[in-house]
Amino acid sequence: MNMRRLIGAALTVAALALPAMAVQPDEVLDDPALEARARELSQDLRCLVCRNESIDESNAELARDLRLLVRERLVAGDSDAEVMDFIVARYGEYVLLRPGTGGSNIMLWAAGPAGLLLALIVAGFYLRRRAASPGRSEDDLSAQEQARLDEILKD
Known part of the structure; x- marks a missing residue:
């Protein structure tokens, strides 16, 4: 009897899992x-x-x-x-759940790849500019900044 209930419950769960x-x-x-x-x-x-x-x-x-x-x-x-x-x-x-790629929809289909390409170009320019002009390092601190840093590190 227990096995019948288990099978019945499994069938009920399977039926509920199907798309309505x-x-x-x-x-x-x-x-x-x-x-x-x-x-x-x-x-x-x-x-x-x-x-x-x-x-x-x-x-x-x-x-x-x-x-x-x-x-x-x-x-x-x-x-x-x-x-x-x-x-x-x-x-x-x-x-349509799956619209075609022709006509005015071509702009919608092309927007994703075009956005990705634009992001890659912008990232490339950013990384290139960042590599060409390195930021300030610890050696570039002014005397006043170095004194303040030493004071903070002593505490």
Whole structure:
């Protein structure tokens, strides 16, 4: 009996660890192939309310509307690319969890490497200038500074 409880607890923990899918039973398509395509497309679409959740994981009303829209377009006979193009045309590229690298997004994709390159250049100039003009050493102390240092060290 103890082993059954342990297995039951393990299965419960495993089920809770799975990603929560917010797809309601009334949204599921009768055709398993279309439903599989809808689920795959839903994983690539961002919930506009929840930010970095896919519409497949979100419980927001807008995510539900997007899931229904995806299924509606698939039932109408659209290809996966046509469905994505339709939704991007309606909501913008922000709806994609993995936006493309073309168009205006090229600036966003290039900003990281450009920032790193700029930081390396600035660091190089700083280190070069620092090596060319060494700072003051202990030998460069004035007589007054040396006297003050000796006084501090005696205490």
